[in-house]
Amino acid sequence: MSDQMEKQSWFHTTVVDNESSLLNYTFKILSQMATSEEVVQESFLKLWKQEFPGHFEHYPKAWLYRVCRNLAIDILRKDKRIRFEDNLEEVLSCPCVSESLLQASQIMAEINKLSKAEKEVLVLKFNDDLSYKEIAEVTGLSVSLVGVRIHKGLEKIRKIVEDELNNLELNPKKKETNV
Amino acid sequence: MNGENLNHDKWNQSPEFTAYALNELDESRAQEFLKELRDKGISEEEIRDEVASLQLLKATLQAEFSKDHLLRVSPEMREKILSPKSTKGEQWKKWLLGFSVSTSVAVIALVVFVNDNIIDNSPSISSINDVHRGEKNILLEKKKIIRPERKQELVENSAQLSGQVMNTTESVVATRMAKMKSAQISDFAPAAGAIKGKMIPSPQVTSRIQEEEFNREGYDKIDSNPYTLVSNEPLSTFSVDVDTASYANMRRFLLKGQKPPKNALRIEEMINYFPYSYEGDFSKHPVAIQVDQVQSIWNQDRKIVRVAMKSETSSELAQASKNLVFLMDVSGSMHSPKKLPLLKESMQLLLRKLKKTDTISLVVYAGAAGVILEPTEVREKVKILKALDQLRAGGSTNGGAGIIAAYKMAKMGFIKNGVNRVILATDGDFNVGTSSRGALLDLIEEKAKDDIFLTVVGLGMGNYQDAMLEEISNRGNGNYAYIDSLREANKLFNIDLEKNLTTVAKDVKVQVEFNPNLVKAYRLIGYENRMLAAKDFNDDKKDAGEMGSGHTVTALYEIVPVGGKIEDIAPVIDDLKYSKQTKGKGSRHDFDDELLTVKVRYKSPTGSKSTKFEVPLKNKTQKIEKADRNFKLATAAASLGLKLRDDELTKNYSYDEILKLAKEAKGSDPYEFEAELIEMIELAKTIDRND
Structure with missing residues (x-):
């Protein structure tokens, strides 16, 4: 070629x-x-x-x-x-x-409450699947700052997500096994 | 970010721990970090639990985000992007054609990246600390050699391995932990592949990757039907086939710029992918048939005979209540956006099309099977959508248990005189549970006896088990389709919904008897794995294909008339010395103007006794130019498949000729299927070097 x-x-x-x-x-x-x-x-x-x-x-x-x-x-x-x-x-x-x-879900609503800066890194991480390093490249932040923001963002929404998950029928303890 | 500063209570609340759990630390730092935690007296189990919980959080967020990841790039826009002002070359235009094809590309883009972070489970790949240590290039180097498809493969391998290591843990959390664990054990995912005993290339060997990728997909060998001498076997018998999977699968390969493997191309499915506007009289039978002929376009002095069938469009059945059970594979290998998320979106399409009183059930299977939703009326849409949203991929596949549970649900919600159907959606990797392929198939065949029909929806790529799925659908009174895009899902669940979910005729068999006075030899195009023995035709115990409401089935034969040359065909047995080789009524002179007779047998959807009717074809000749649009379309679709299979028949028939034929065949084409075929031919032409 x-x-x-x-x-x-x-x-x-x-x-x-x-x-x-x-x-x-x-x-x-x-x-x-x-x-x-x-x-x-x-x-x-x-x-x-x-x-x-x-x-x-x-x-x-x-x-x-x-x-x-x-x-x-x-x-x-x-x-x-x-x-x-x-x-x-x-x-x-x-x-x-x-x-x-x-x-629109509870989880999404919670994400929308985050600061713009936290939201952006979370979106890039979990929506666009960029690595910390890539996010740093995109946003011009340092890799460690990206890490801190993702960590903080996750901390804030973690509880609500886990509450949602606890209601899941897919939860192994509740799950039926019809076999 | 400094581990030493953490006290025990907060060990899991540092940004670095988050990075560790998200596999953002490089390998050496990750190990160090782990050691630091252990030195603080935190048990491996505690760490694993915490990592799993963060991984679950991550998966949940991804699923949440994926819900509005839905904008698609329009063909016009793609055209613009792909023709940057600086290039105007003709060659480039050709490239473009392939990419203006379908919206499926939008989904492809998702596939590529959502997997990155799973792969990053292998702690060697990405890092925070690399940067600080001036080793920036490690990341780039790794990415360079691990291409998206490859990653996909790695993901699936590590997922599979995790299933074995953990001895099939059930929950999502456990699976995610297992993934971590396998990554640590194997250090680098290819090793996981090696443990599993599969051929996994070292990541350095980039040039071989595409080839290997084929190997991971399972296709049964297709040996083209050979030419058969009428004097040897005047009867050609096959089961109808309304599957379309092969075409969509071919499209996936062509869009990737690859020639599809030969065994992935079932010509009959390529022909039957297209909706044909056949007309028919359904006053006597729910299946109408039309037989005609043209001069062969592939070889001089031969003919192409078309057997065109259409089943009745039953408004009654369309109105009938539906009891649909979705059996969804949520094993680790389904994680890719082109699999489970696409399936969820497809189901949302379907929900719009159903009546409020129809019922839906959801059964998932991974390490163990579980009923997520018992039969629920479509009017409770929120409940259904909620159940769907909760599905997460993880674990290895136990197909057998899922099948049992799904048929149980179907029986539970059984609607008499309605549509009762199990829809199995999977990438087909049944690697745990009901052991052998044979045992699984027997199970399905057994379950299919209760008037519950089956639709198999194939998804994904990389370890796609085509042969397996096709066989399951055959054995389970089913049809089989492949979804590679929302567009294809739309065809399956929206445009063709009635066809695919209803059954108006069961065990439809076709037998063609050739007149030896006029036909020397024949070859059926496609239907290789649908062939029946001549005696099976009248045997009602022999299973065959189903036709739904308004389905069309087309079969093409190329025939060599008496006096024609067939020396390029398989060696002929010697003429028999004592027997007259003509047998049966074909030799009787009253039928001398008949080229052949087509006999059809079918059963009513719940019947067990078949009905037969037949249609003869008079011998005459016309050119393909005179044939109707449908005939041209079927021939063009078949030609493309044959050409890609490097078949003898199309050796002297070029892509340009196929293209011309397809263009002539193009009608109003409301869903742009025919336009897409034209693009596929153009794409194949640029890819296939054998032309």
């Missing part, structure tokens, strides 16, 4: 692997579908313009998240008039999202 071919194949794998996580991530920041799509597109365009083979072709994920995050924050800074009403319909038009909104 020529370098060009290799780049194309690498690029396209990267797109397929990351596009929808990035879109979901960006949407969480912007709550606007069209703008989020633009941001994701832009981030991939930036990726494409990078030199290849470069130092991050094996691991572009954190890089992409960071670019999306920065772009999204830029947009938020420029436009403070983003209204939720505009997006509500959009959000509700996606059946599954509406489904989950309608039955």
Whole structure:
């Protein structure tokens, strides 16, 4: 394979692997579908313009998240008039999202009570499955600060989650074994 | 972050402990940390409990977040992303085609990353302290060589191993602990694979990984039906098959840019994936049949005969109450987002489509089987959704116990004259419990006798056990589909719901008798594992396939007319010296204008005695251009499958020709299945180097 071919194949794998996580991530920041799509597109365009083979072709994920995050924050800074009403319909038009909104759980409610800083690292950790180090890369925090925030965030929601879990029928003590 | 400062009460409340439990510490630090805790007099058990509890917290949060991880990238957007301004080459366009294909890609993206942190159970991978020690590159190096598919495999191996090590603990917590433990024992997950005695490549051998990945998936060998001389065997007998799994599985491979393994391609399932607009008269039988022919597109001087069947669309059955039992595999290997989470979403789709009075039950099986939800009416949707939400993957698989529990639920909620069905959703790795494949199959066959039908839904990749699932569905009066995306789930549970959940004809068998005066040899395309002996046709004890409401089944034969050449086919036995080789009524001259006769046998859904009818086909010739759209579509789908199997038949038939045929076949295509086929052909063309 020529370098060009290799780049194309690498690029396209990267797109397929990351596009929808990035879109979901960006949407969480912007709550606007069209703008989020633009941001994701832009981030991939930036990726494409990078030199290849470069130092991050094996691991572009954190890089992409960071670019999306920065772009999204830029947009938020420029436009403070983003209204939720505009997006509500959009959000509700996606059946599954509406489904989950309608039955928003205790746990989610608790997460929403956390500080923005804690919420962000928890989302990156548990929603986007980034490692501490990757989160550090994305947010510009130090790895140890990421660790502290995740720890604190977890401490705060732990009780409510465990209460929920105790109600579970999947709880081994309650579980029937019909065999 | 300094362990020494902790007193005993708070040992588990430091950020470092959290990092440890989340496998964010590098191996050496993790060991050190563990030692520090032990030195403080904390028992291994206490530590393990605490780690498990954090792991459970993590899994819960992941499940919670996964609920709104649902935005998908539109095809237009993907097109834009994939054509950055700097490239306009033609080759690149070809690449694009593959990725504008379906929304399934959205889900693929989830798969890749949600698993990272499980893999990180192997404490060698990620770290906080690496950074401080200036060993930043360790992380990158590891990630470099462990590709997503590979990780998947590692996850599954460590999950399986954990099952053995822990001697099948039941609870999620225990399993999570076991995972930790196995990671510690084996130090590095591949070793876990080695213990299990499977071929696991060392992570350094990246080039071989894709190949190995195939090996982990279980496919039975498919030997294409050979050409058969009519003089030797004038009867061709097979069971109908409405499964579609093979097509969706093929799509998964093509989307990954890989040629599917030959044994993953069952041509009949590729043909039958598509909805055909056959018409039929159902006044006498619930199954209508149409037989016709065209000149072969694959070989000169041959013909393609199509046997097109359609079952009645039964509004009565569509209205009938449904008693559905979901038997869900929640073993460790189902953890991947493309498995359990996708299944949950699929079920939400299904719930919308059901009546309020239909009932749903949930049975899970992992280390042990458990009934999560007894038959519950769909009107109690919140209860059902709640039960669904609570499902977590963990543990190894005990398929047998789950099957028993599921059929028990189905019997409990049995609706007379309604739809009673067990829906088994799994990646098919039955590795604990009811031991052998044979014993499990016998169990299912036994259970299937109570008018409870079965749908098998295959999920996932990497250790996907296709052969096993297909066989289960065959033995359990079932059908079999593969879900790789919400789009496919939508086809199964929404668009085709009535087809898949109802049964209008049972044990449908087809027998074709060829006229030896006109046909020299024939070959049935596909249906290799659906072949029946000629005498089975009239034997009502012999099980065969079911057809649901409005199902279509299409079978294609290529035939060599008398006088045609067949030297490229299997060696012919010598002509018999004493016997006239023509036998049966086919030789009688009154039928000389008949090429063949198709006989069909079926039973009513609850009947035990079969009914037979037959349709002859007159000999005439037409070109494929003149054939109807359905014929072209079936032939195009078959051609793609044959081509990917490097079949003799399509040796001289190019992807471009298949493409042309598929384009001609495209109709209004409301669900874009045909458009997708066209894209698949284009994709296959770029991937298959044998063309």
